[in-house]
Amino acid sequence: xxxxxxxxxxxxxxxxxxxxxxxxxxxxxxxxxxxxxxxxxxxxxxxxxxxxxxxxxxxxxxxxxxxxxxxxxxxxxxxxxxxxxxxxxxxxxxxxxxxxxxxxxxxxxxxxxxxxxxxxxxxxxxxxxxxxxxxxxxxxxxxxxxxxxxxxxxxxxxxxxxxxxxxxxxxxxxxxxxxxxxxxxxxxxxxxxxxxxxxxxxxxxxxxxxxxxxxxx
Numbered sequence: 216x217x218x219x220x221x222x223x224x225x226x227x228x229x230x231x232x233x234x235x236x237x238x239x240x241x242x243x244x245x246x247x248x249x250x251x252x253x254x255x256x257x258x259x260x261x262x263x264x265x266x267x268x269x270x271x272x273x274x275x276x277x278x279x280x281x282x283x284x285x286x287x288x289x290x291x292x293x294x295x296x297x298x299x300x301x302x303x304x305x306x307x308x309x310x311x312x313x314x315x316x317x318x319x320x321x322x323x324x325x326x327x328x329x330x331x332x333x334x335x336x337x338x339x340x341x342x343x344x345x346x347x348x349x350x351x352x353x354x355x356x357x358x359x360x361x362x363x364x365x366x367x368x369x370x371x372x373x374x375x376x377x378x379x380x381x382x383x384x385x386x387x388x389x390x391x392x393x394x395x396x397x398x399x400x401x402x403x404x405x406x407x408x409x410x411x412x413x414x415x416x417x418x419x420x421x422x423x424x425x426x427x428x429x430x431x432x
Contacts, residue, residue, distance in 0.1 A: 223303035225228045227359075228317035229301065233310075234266045238279040245292050258295060260361060262303040263351070265312045271346050274316050286354050294356075301408070302351045306344045307332050307398050319343065324376065324432035331369040332369045335376055345399050352403050361427065362398045365410035366391055370417070386419035397425045 216249075230251050239247070265277035266288065281289075290300050299319055313319050314329040322324065322340055324333040332340050345427050352360060371380030379388055393409060400407040411430040415423055 226398065227258050227259045227299075228256045229304075230235065230256050230330065231260045231262070233262045235262060235264045235309075237382060239284045241289050244289055249290075249296055249299050251306055252298055257422060258299045258301060260301045260303055262305070262361075264305075267302075267351060269347070269350055271350065272343075274318055275347075276357050278310075290355065299357050300360075301356060301357045301359045301361055301365060302355045303361035304344075304347060306340065306347075306353055307334070307362075307364050307392065308367040308369075309363055309365070321322075324372050328369065331367055332368070332392075333373055333376060334367075334388045335373075337392060337395045339341075340392070340398060341395055344396060348374075348399055352405060358406050359408050360403075360405040361408040361431075362393075362396050362400065363410060364396075365390075365412050366412075367413050370413070376428055379413065384419050386417035386421070388416075389413055389417055390420035390423050394424060397428055401425060401427070 230247075232239065232247075244259075244261075251259070263281075266280050267276070268280050268283045269275050293300050299394055308331050310332055311330045314323050316334070320326075322332045322336050322343065324331040325328055348360065367389065367426050370385045378387055393414075397407040405426055406429060407425065408429040408431060412431045414424070414430065415432070
């Protein structure tokens with residue numbers, strides 16, 4: 216039957232929309248969502264970045280930011296056609312659009328290469344990302360919340376991180392930080408999702424990550 220799940224098929228079939236480099240109008244996303252639903256997809260993964268209508272962290276919004284009503288309208292439409300919308304909010308690597316602002320400079324792994332949060336700044340980062348996650352989760356009923364975590368190539372870069380990496384390994388740096396971010400997501404009633412590239416490179420401490428964490432290779 217059309218849309219039926221066959222043996223060994225994926226229950227979540229997602230299409231990834233990345234608003235970092237190209238922003239689609241809501242009408243265009245709706246059109247694409249409908250076309251995807253006809254092809255058997257049941258999920259949109261949307262990385263809003265600076266297009267999300269933040270309130271507490273409005274510093275992050277760019278000129279192309281959607282309105283809250285637009286996002287509600289999109290999610291309502293997608294729900295009607297059987298498409299779940301999972302938001303992706305980076306909180307580790309790929310955080311240039313956050314860390315370039317003075318307001319968040321204290322979280323940087325490097326003062327010049329501002330793409331990555333320092334994984335030893337767990338307490339400070341948790342304060343910021345708890346607020347950011349909450350704003351996004353408030354508009355998304357999906358059970359899943361993607362926190363990125365890919366391509367954290369500056370692991371062990373700063374002086375303090377370098378010392379930890381030398382003694383305990385880069386896996387420790389990665390896992391301790393991601394575990395803290397996952398705890399925030401789980402506390403908000405969602406299932407955390409990350410990209411799997413870095414933990415596959417540094418898997419030593421993987422057993423300490425939450426058992427319900429979803430890895431996407």
